[in-house]
Amino acid sequence: MDREKIxxxxxxxxxxxxxxxELQISDDTTADDIxxxxxxxxxxxxxxxEKAFKMRFTMKEVSGMKNVGEMISILCERAKKC
Amino acid sequence: MISExxxxxxxxxxxxxxxxxxxxxxxxxxxxxxxxIAVLGGSTxxxxxxxLELFLRNRGIVPSFYExxxxxxWSDAVFGTPELDEFKPELVFIHTCSRNIEEKPTVGEDxxxxxxxxxxxxxxYEKMWTALSEKFGCVIIQNNxxxxxxxxxxxxxxxxxxxxxxxxxxxxxxxxxxAQSHNNFYIHDINYLSAAYGLERWHELRHxxxxxxxxxxxxxxxxxxxxxxxxxxVMGKNKKVLALDxxxxxxxxxxxxxxxxxxxxxxxxxxxxxxxxxxxxxxAHKELGVLLTVCSKxxxxxxxEGLNHPDGVLKPSDFALIKANWNEKSLNxxxxxxxxxxxxxxxxxxxxxxxxxxxxxxQTPEIVTINFENPEECxxxxxxxxxxxxxxxxxxxxxxxxxxxxNAQRAAAExxxxxxxxFLASLExxxxxxxFDPVHIPRITQLTNKSNQFNCTTxxxxxxxxxxxxxxxxxxxxxxxLTDKFGDNGIVSVVIGEKRGSxxxxxxxxxxxxxxxxxxxxxxxxxxxxxxxxxxxxxxFGYYYPTKKNAMVSKLYEDFGFAxxxxxxxxxxxxxxxxxxxxxxxxxxxxxNENG
Numbered sequence: 001m002d003r004e005k006i007x008x009x010x011x012x013x014x015x016x017x018x019x020x021x022e023l024q025i026s027d028d029t030t031a032d033d034i035x036x037x038x039x040x041x042x043x044x045x046x047x048x049x050e051k052a053f054k055m056r057f058t059m060k061e062v063s064g065m066k067n068v069g070e071m072i073s074i075l076c077e078r079a080k081k082c
Numbered sequence: 083m084i085s086e087x088x089x090x091x092x093x094x095x096x097x098x099x100x101x102x103x104x105x106x107x108x109x110x111x112x113x114x115x116x117x118x119i120a121v122l123g124g125s126t127x128x129x130x131x132x133x134l135e136l137f138l139r140n141r142g143i144v145p146s147f148y149e150x151x152x153x154x155x156w157s158d159a160v161f162g163t164p165e166l167d168e169f170k171p172e173l174v175f176i177h178t179c180s181r182n183i184e185e186k187p188t189v190g191e192d193x194x195x196x197x198x199x200x201x202x203x204x205x206x207y208e209k210m211w212t213a214l215s216e217k218f219g220c221v222i223i224q225n226n227x228x229x230x231x232x233x234x235x236x237x238x239x240x241x242x243x244x245x246x247x248x249x250x251x252x253x254x255x256x257x258x259x260x261a262q263s264h265n266n267f268y269i270h271d272i273n274y275l276s277a278a279y280g281l282e283r284w285h286e287l288r289h290x291x292x293x294x295x296x297x298x299x300x301x302x303x304x305x306x307x308x309x310x311x312x313x314x315x316v317m318g319k320n321k322k323v324l325a326l327d328x329x330x331x332x333x334x335x336x337x338x339x340x341x342x343x344x345x346x347x348x349x350x351x352x353x354x355x356x357x358x359x360x361x362x363x364x365x366a367h368k369e370l371g372v373l374l375t376v377c378s379k380x381x382x383x384x385x386x387e388g389l390n391h392p393d394g395v396l397k398p399s400d401f402a403l404i405k406a407n408w409n410e411k412s413l414n415x416x417x418x419x420x421x422x423x424x425x426x427x428x429x430x431x432x433x434x435x436x437x438x439x440x441x442x443x444x445q446t447p448e449i450v451t452i453n454f455e456n457p458e459e460c461x462x463x464x465x466x467x468x469x470x471x472x473x474x475x476x477x478x479x480x481x482x483x484x485x486x487x488x489n490a491q492r493a494a495a496e497x498x499x500x501x502x503x504x505f506l507a508s509l510e511x512x513x514x515x516x517x518f519d520p521v522h523i524p525r526i527t528q529l530t531n532k533s534n535q536f537n538c539t540t541x542x543x544x545x546x547x548x549x550x551x552x553x554x555x556x557x558x559x560x561x562x563x564l565t566d567k568f569g570d571n572g573i574v575s576v577v578i579g580e581k582r583g584s585x586x587x588x589x590x591x592x593x594x595x596x597x598x599x600x601x602x603x604x605x606x607x608x609x610x611x612x613x614x615x616x617x618x619x620x621x622x623f624g625y626y627y628p629t630k631k632n633a634m635v636s637k638l639y640e641d642f643g644f645a646x647x648x649x650x651x652x653x654x655x656x657x658x659x660x661x662x663x664x665x666x667x668x669x670x671x672x673x674x675n676e677n678g
Contacts, residue, residue, distance in 0.1 A: 016099055016102070018101065019102040036101070043295075043299060044129065044299075047299045056288075062288075062292055
């Protein structure tokens with residue numbers, strides 16, 4: 001899966017979790033940009049991303065991700081391996 | 083009902099669409115039963131609460147929550163907090179797991195010392211339960227303990243004084259003993275749930291270390307669903323009827339084509355055994371008070387031929403009603419509901435044909451459906467759906483099937499009489515009407531939570547609240563049991579009036595719809611007026627609060643001879659002067675007590 005496709009799919013996951021069909025994400029998007037994205041919703045988001053991309057984040061990745069760009073990078077890296 | 087939240091559901095979809103589902107439920111909401119739930123957790127509870135709310139709202143319960151601070155379950159329960167005290171929970175869920183066990187046995191520890199640890203550990207829990215029920219008189223739901231994720235001693239973790247699984251098992255047994263001797267206390271069996279889910283998948287250690295969830299985040303919907311089933315059952319939201327297709331559902335093959343000797347049922351073949359097992363499982367539901375009905379596209383004589391198969395265990399007499407014809411199934415189910423005086427929402431329809439299930443869902447969305455491919459799956463689906471979750475079995479439950487069968491005989495008898503009064507007289511009815519007897523409190527409570535149609539105020543009571551009403555001098559209480567020549571209907575009517583000086587205000591007037599048009603309501607009002615006069619009451623006030631389901635009693639008080647006092651958007655108040663009451667004519671012989 002290339003970066004474009006990953007971003008498109010990831011956008012759908014965000015829209016689903018935050019129940020906002022207009023939500024758009026970019027590399028710089030952080031939890032501060034999305035009102036409903038608190039530490040509790042973060043858990044649902046991570047779980048939904050893992051299901052959508054059929055992968056698992058390591059604990060270090062979950063606690064270390066600073067913005068959506070880092071999440072996309074991790075997903076791209078995993079996609080290469082498979 | 084939102085189908086994404088009906089069994090069988092997609093857990094991942096629910097987890098990722100929680101927000102949307104809640105929004106949809108709120109948009110479609112109408113008249114749910116409010117319930118204050120305190121969740122006292124030994125681990126994270128936030129998503130559990132969110133998903134639990136979805137399942138409860140989908141079944142007509144609108145919860146509000148108190149959530150303890152992280153892992154503060156014990157101190158909240160024992161010492162309380164101002165917020166919890168003010169919240170006044172009607173139900174407390176204690177979400178603990180085996181990680182919350184404070185003192186575990188150490189390797190090589192002697193039996194006496196382990197036994198003392200077990201006592202101390204158990205005492206912590208019993209102290210919570212006692213404190214909560216004394217303070218709030220609430221329903222308590224307590225998780226038991228699931229098996230741990232590691233076994234240091236391997237198989238020796240059981241059958242050994244210091245085995246940890248041994249310890250957990252004993253602790254669980256002590257919980258069960260408490261449950262057996264205490265009302266309003268229910269075990270949420272996460273030990274079974276986690277085993278069925280798969281213990282290794284359940285213990286997703288990342289989710290413990292990252293978020294302090296006691297189980298995998300993916301398991302939360304199954305966990306919350308299982309919990310919601312107990313709550314729905316306590317709140318009287320269980321389904322009442324299992325409506326079954328016949329061909330390829332209760333036996334293999336098509337009776338109309340294959341004939342009695344051609345269908346698969348009985349111990350001769352593996353397929354036959356599978357259907358036999360299903361028939362036995364279905365038949366056992368009668369003991370729970372679930373009514374069985376048939377809804378099949380068949381000629382009636384063929385349906386009976388199949389049900390009379392010598393190797394089958396489900397016989398025609400096991401069914402409250404058999405609809406075998408070529409009409410649409412949704413139509414047949416609606417007619418069945420009418421004939422049994424039940425609402426379509428009380429029905430679970432089981433059919434192997436997905437198209438039939440879809441048509442029923444589309445035509446009568448209140449009816450839930452169970453579709454399956456083979457009989458083994460069918461048992462599992464009925465088992466897991468939770469629509470018949472048992473919390474309190476009343477003595478009447480096991481007899482319900484007989485009661486409805488007797489109703490069918492009454493309906494047949496009715497046709498033979500020239501006038502309805504002649505028919506009523508022929509029933510040789512007798513009723514016992516009197517005070518609440520302590521042994522009947524579970525049934526009385528159950529009725530207040532289940533009766534929707536013949537119910538003037540639709541006021542719900544928990545068992546604890548009902549016990550308080552029963553013990554208070556401020557009320558006049560009546561419960562009525564009706565028997566006739568076809569059988570005993572059990573307790574069918576409950577009335578509660580609150581005394582305020584010389585006035586009596588009727589908080590609750592309900593009757594089971596299985597005794598409609600028998601004059602039982604007249605027997606009850608006659609008796610109520612008598613009791614009121616004895617207690618020095620001069621005026622009685624009746625209240626009618628309309629819901630979607632109780633239109634049949636909108637004019638009940640008028641029929642009793644009350645005069646309307648006010649009408650506030652359909653909420654009506656009615657008044658009767660005790661001295662001006664003329665007793666209603668009844669065809670029921672009234673007895674003072676069960677022996678009288």
